[in-house]
Amino acid sequence: MRANAANTSGLALNVGFLLNENIGHKSLFTVDEAAPSLDPELQLSRLAGSVQLTRTPQGLYAAGRLHAGHTAECVRCLAPVPVTLEADIAELYSLASSADADTEFTISDSALLDLAPLVRELLVLDKPAHPLCRAECKGLCAQCGTNLNEAACTCSAETLDPRLAPLSRLKTKED
Ligand SMILES: [Zn+2]
Numbered sequence: 001m002r003a004n005a006a007n008t009s010g011l012a013l014n015v016g017f018l019l020n021e022n023i024g025h026k027s028l029f030t031v032d033e034a035a036p037s038l039d040p041e042l043q044l045s046r047l048a049g050s051v052q053l054t055r056t057p058q059g060l061y062a063a064g065r066l067h068a069g070h071t072a073e074c075v076r077c078l079a080p081v082p083v084t085l086e087a088d089i090a091e092l093y094s095l096a097s098s099a100d101a102d103t104e105f106t107i108s109d110s111a112l113l114d115l116a117p118l119v120r121e122l123l124v125l126d127k128p129a130h131p132l133c134r135a136e137c138k139g140l141c142a143q144c145g146t147n148l149n150e151a152a153c154t155c156s157a158e159t160l161d162p163r164l165a166p167l168s169r170l171k172t173k174e175d
């Protein structure tokens with residue numbers, strides 16, 4: 001695993017030419033990163049989509065949608081679950097030099113608009129809270145760890161029906 005989280009070249013857009021345009025001018029940027037390294041905690045297989053930038057008095061308004069392949073982990077059995085994460089972008093990037101640069105995101109003095117921090121935030125928010133490999137996933141046995149989708153285990157038979165528990169206690173009393 002490469003740890004160059006700072007390498008976000010594909011999302012750092014050179015917008016110098018756009019800043020020289022009139023208010024309202026639009027330009028479409030396409031993104032297609034084979035192995036984006038936005039965040040070491042967020043493994044992505046591919047990041048693609050398009051973002052339209054519109055010149056505004058304060059800077060540039062970014063609007064678009066990117067999607068990324070991500071492998072989540074089933075909360076019940078820990079199996080890999082492929083999911084698509086989406087980043088719906090609708091954000092104003094103000095010029096760093098602008099007097100009213102009160103937005104969260106800015107365009108650097110060297111006219112670079114880096115979408116990476118915003119996209120990272122949006123993709124993380126889109127991660128499923130409870131990914132499941134399948135709706136009826138049986139999970140792992142809490143006692144022996146057997147993947148119950150693939151095999152049965154002896155302890156699962158004993159704990160399958162909690163109503164049987166009092167019976168087993170009675171048995172031990174009789175002993
Ligand atoms: Zn599962």
Ligand SMILES: [Zn+2]
Nearest residue numbers: 141144153155
């Ligand atoms: Zn078991």
